[in-house]
Amino acid sequence: MQAYQRMLDPTPNGLHSGESPLLQTLGLSKRYGDFLANDSIDIDIWPKEIHALLGENGAGKSTLVKAIYGLIQPSAGEIRWQGEPIVLSGPSEARSRGIGMVFQHFSLFDNLTVAENVALGLDGKESFKDMSARLEQVSKTYGLPLDPRREVWQLSVGERQRIEIVRALMQDPKFLILDEPTAVLTPQEADQLFIVLERLKAEGRAILYISHKLEEVKRLCDTATILRGGKKVDTCNPRLETAASLARMMVGGEIKEVKAAAGRQTTIPRLVVNDLSLTPDEAHGVRLEHISFELKGGEILGIAGVAGNGQDELFAALSGERLSKDPGTVVIEGIAAGHLSITKRRKLGAAFVPEERLGHGTAPRMRLSENALLTGHAASGMVHRGFIDTAATLKTVDRATETFDVRKAKRDPEAASLSGGNLQKFIVGREILRNPAVLVVSQPTWGVDAGAAAVIRQALLDLATAGAAVLVTSQDLDELAEIADRIAVMFHGHLSEPLATRDATREKLGLLMGGSSLEPKEAAHAVGA
Amino acid sequence: MQLVLEKRAERSNTIALVSPLIAIGLTIVTMTILFAILGKNPLLALQAYFIAPLTDSYSLQEIAVKATPLVMIAIGLSLCYLANVWNIGAEGQFLIGAVAGSWIAVKTQGTDAGAWVLPAMFVLAAAAGALYALIPAICKVKFGASEILTSLMLVYVADLFLDYLVRGPWRDPQGFNFPTTAEFDPVATVPLLIEGGRLHLGSIIALLVVAAAAILLGRTIKGFEIRVVGAAPRAARFGGFNSNQLILLTFAISGALAGLAGIIEVAGPVGHLQPGISPGYGFTAIIVAFLGRLNPIGILIAGLFLALTFIGGEQAQIAMKIPLDVTKVFQGILLFYVLACDSLILYRFKLVFPNRQVARGTG
Structure with missing residues (x-):
């Protein structure tokens, strides 16, 4: 094995190890089919x-x-370790x-x-x-x-x-x-x-x-x-x-600044959660513990927190993928909806964007028009007496494409063929075009390129300006600071009191994300009680 | 050098159409080798299988008669398979439908019951098939039992139940102790389309079923629901579709169609209830469903093709003494190739040269 490597070694002997990088790649390329994931990359690490x-x-x-x-294995190029080519x-x-x-x-x-x-x-x-x-x-x-x-x-x-x-x-x-x-x-x-x-x-x-x-x-x-x-x-x-x-x-260019409209007006409460507790239906899921908050029209509430602290469970409870026995725990547009299915909640004016784009937000191997139908069938005039109006579904695709700059190879491709950013723009666009009163969105720009992220954040701000209530769950504190009016933190299934964004320093949020400040809060509850 | 399967960015519609043809081609090549090993002239054998049945009116009618139950059952199965649930027991639902429909025929035998008899037989057969299919579906939804096993095992229950009836309570008193009911009355018989021919009303019903399925899958929200639940279950739940309801629905539809096919077969070409009314229609229909790409029109074509192999097999047996079991071998090989070729819809073959250390096409 070593003899084989020496044979491959084109460098002359006598190079001092201190003079060569610890690890080096030379012209390293990796090809997947037609796609060149790495194109002759040189990197020196000392x-x-x-x-x-x-x-x-x-x-x-x-x-x-x-x-x-x-x-x-790289398709081409070589890796050197302490100056010596290795496979x-x-x-x-x-x-x-x-x-x-x-x-x-x-x-x-x-x-x-x-x-x-x-x-x-x-x-x-x-x-x-x-x-x-x-x-x-x-x-x-x-x-x-x-x-x-x-x-x-x-x-x-x-x-x-x-x-x-x-x-x-x-x-x-x-x-x-x-x-x-x-x-x-x-x-x-x-x-x-x-x-x-x-x-x-x-x-x-x-x-x-x-x-x-x-x-x-x-x-x-x-x-x-x-x-x-x-x-x-x-x-x-x-x-x-x-x-x-x-x-x-x-x-590779400038990123558009996201602008919030000045003087955004908050209106009536459009999404209210009252003492929502839910036991998980999976083995190591998180139990939601007495979650309460109120979200008015024109307002964006951010939910921060380390992944796995109950954000997925909260999304499922808000969307209706998990039902609550007590209807009053989730109130959408003034109507108790905790027991209602996701379709009925959509009819009340709610819209949802889950974290996982492929397989949850869309059916990967179905066309965009069919994926428009997936969430639009209940309330968007795409279905007449059980029959699908194909023209209406295609129109939604075209409008989302135009409004949110979705780039794709043809008019109506399969969802899986779009890049992450373009698919996310389509999914967010699909929901926003329904003019929702309440939008619940989870990790809106996760794994999305910066250009698409700016478009999506701007769209969320514009939706709130138009009077909708927007709930954004994100692990990206910078994103929440950019768009949210208030930020609350999830920890072990509890949701903290929301802080106004200007008061929500990284330090404060970090303490809440680690569960630290729960004790003084409990003390405060005790005083109040 | 290495041959690898590489994922395509998007499913290839061309291959989706061509794949069954490739599968048929490969099957014929394999059969040619098999015939040669059996010591038969492959060309003559293939001629007997695929050409001879197409040359006379009797055989053509017989193909349509055989295709009728295959297509009806396969349409129902395709709905299950699209929804990603696996009804393997259509044979049992076919037999139960035949038994239930025959009950009316047996009970009205010799009375002067009116024209309501045949429609009533159809309705009862469909209902019985649906209920029988709901047993594995409910077991799956309630207890998580594998529908593949339960639906398959119920085939043998249905088979033995039919056997018991025709050997016991329903046996024709004038039947010389043969296990069969008496010949059905004319009001309990499916009318022929051509006087003196073999083609019957059932073939028209099968065509209507194909058309209805095409509309259901292509144009309606229910059809969309079936496809989403099968293709992306989590997205379907997000879309507000209840997969448990859909399991029950698709099983019920496929059971009803199998049951209907069963009574049409008994009250049509056979004319009475007896064991062995099905040469495995319920199982062959699985091949038809996949060969037809789970698409109604595709299933119609595939059903006619598989029917051709049944008729061709009989002709080859008569003309060349090729055992009838070769037909089953043929159908099995065909299913194997169909499933194998389907991977080419999502993947493609590519030759890879790992030793070539040149970066190609840097752009």
């Missing part, structure tokens, strides 16, 4: 460096790191060479303990007892507290991420890849993570940090490589750039 990999969704970041971690047969070879990775989506077994999960990811030569001891020691050394005996389902998302990081660190990697690590963290948790990363850097390790949060990258990273459309745009020092200039490189 020891003692935190290197940001920036790019929009679909820019090719994940493909690149998968190739570096041995999960996929990685798989992640275990990458790990044995000293490359570690922490994925955005965790691969943990909910019903196993922390130590058992870590053991599963290691090439178990040491005894379980030794391993557990080492686990505790590594987690203590790096300030990543973990109880090895707890089962994963009891842990918060931040703690689960710690398991993944500790598991990677136990291999003593020279090079660690982190894929969007702060996406699931509160601002305070993110700060703690940065301290750990700085320390790893000081120890001489290199870190490849994938993100699209520019402020974070400016604060943390020494170097940034920007990808766009599968190609490398530039490598720069992010500290010498502004967030705007980095964004321009990512997007």
Whole structure:
């Protein structure tokens, strides 16, 4: 094997290892069918460096790191490790060479303990007892507290991420890849993570940090490589750039500013939730606990929170995908609707945009016109006596296309053939064109390119200006700060009192997202009672 | 070099139309080899199978008669399959329909009952087929039982129930102890379309069923509901469609159509109730449904084609002593190829050269 690699090595001997990057890709390309996900990318990563990999969704970041971690084989180009060309047969070879990775989506077994999960990811030569001891020691050394005996389902998302990081660190990697690590963290948790990363850097390790949060990258990273459309745009020092200039490189143009109309008037309450509690219908689902809020016309209420704190359950309860026994828990346009089906709630003037675009918001292998019918059949004049008015469904597609700049190859393609951003514009457009009185939308710009995100946020603002009540659930605090009038936080199935957006600092929201300020609030309740 | 299946961006409509033809072509190639192994002249065998039945009026009528139950059952099955529920027990629903309809024929035998008898037989047969199909559907909705197993097992229940009736209570007293009812009265018999021919009213009913299904699936919200529930269940729930109701509905429709096909077969070409009234129509219809791309017009064509193999099989047996079971082999191979070729609608073959380290088409 090594002889084979030496044979492949075109570089002359005698290169000092200190002069060559720790990891290098040369002309690395990856092709999927007709689609070039990575187009001859050169990247140099040096020891003692935190290197940001920036790019929009679909820019090719994940493909690149998968190739570096041995999960996929590049179609062309080569990877060099400490100056020597390598062909990685798989992640275990990458790990044995000293490359570690922490994925955005965790691969943990909910019903196993922390130590058992870590053991599963290691090439178990040491005894379980030794391993557990080492686990505790590594987690203590790096300030990543973990109880090895707890089962994963009891842990918060931040703690689960710690398991993944500790598991990677136990291999003593020279090079660690982190894929969007702060996406699931509160601002305070993110700060703690940065301290750990700085320390790893000081120890001489290199870190490849994938993100699209520019402020974070400016604060943390020494170097940034920007990808766009599968190609490398530039490598720069992010500290010498502004967030705007980095964004321009990512997007390849200016991003439209979102403008809220001045003097928006709030009117009557259009969506009221009264003491809504629901037990989950899935094994590790979240129980909704006494959720109450009131949303007036002309107002946007943002719901922040780390994923998995009951946002999905709340969406299902508001949309009617889960019914409540007590009709009064959800009141739409003054009518008790907790027991009503999603179709009846739509007829009352409510509209819904779920987080998952393909398979929930749309049927992927059906045409856009059919997907317009999916939510429009109840109240949009698309059905007459049981017969579908095809012209009316096509008209909705055309209007959504025109109003929200949906780009597609033909007039009425399958939903799955659209890019994420264009499909999301269609879905939001489809609902807004029905002139809803209440719009409940979950993660409106998740995985969407910046241009489409701006269009969608503007559309939500315009809808509120026109008098609708809009409820936006998002994990992106910047997005909520941009469009919401008030922000509430979900934690363990509880919803906090909404804060006016101008008072909702990152620190306050971060505390609520971590569940910290619940105690004084409970005290206040006690005083009130 | 490596042959890989690559996902297409969008489903290929061309392949969707061509795929059954490719499957038929591959089946014929396989059959040619099979005939050669059996020591028969493949060309003559294929001629007996596919050409000879098309050359005389009797065989043509017989094809239509055989296609009638196949098409009616397959239309019902296609609704289930589109909704992603798997009714495998159409054979049982066919037999129960035949039994239920025959009950009226047997009870009115020899009386001077009027023209209401045949329509009443149709209605009762359809209702019985629907109820029989609802057993697995309700078990699935209420208890999560696999409808594939329960519907299949109920086939044997229906088969033995029919057997019991014609050997016991309904046996023709003048039938020399053969397990059969007496020949049905003329008012309980499906009228012929051509005097002295074989073609009967059932074929017209089958055509009406095809037209109704085409309208249901293509034009109505109910048809859309069936397709969404099958294609994207979570999106269907978001759309406000109740998948449990739809399971019951599609099973009931397919059971009703199978039951109706059963009584038409008994009161038509057979003329009395006896064991073995179906050469496996309920199972062959599964092939018809898939060969016809779960599309009503496609099913009509596929039904005629499968009927041709039944008639051709009989002719090949008479003319060349090829066993009748070869027809079943043929149908099985055909289903295999149809399902295999369907993957080409969503995927395509591609040759990959992993050793070529040149970045091609950087643009």
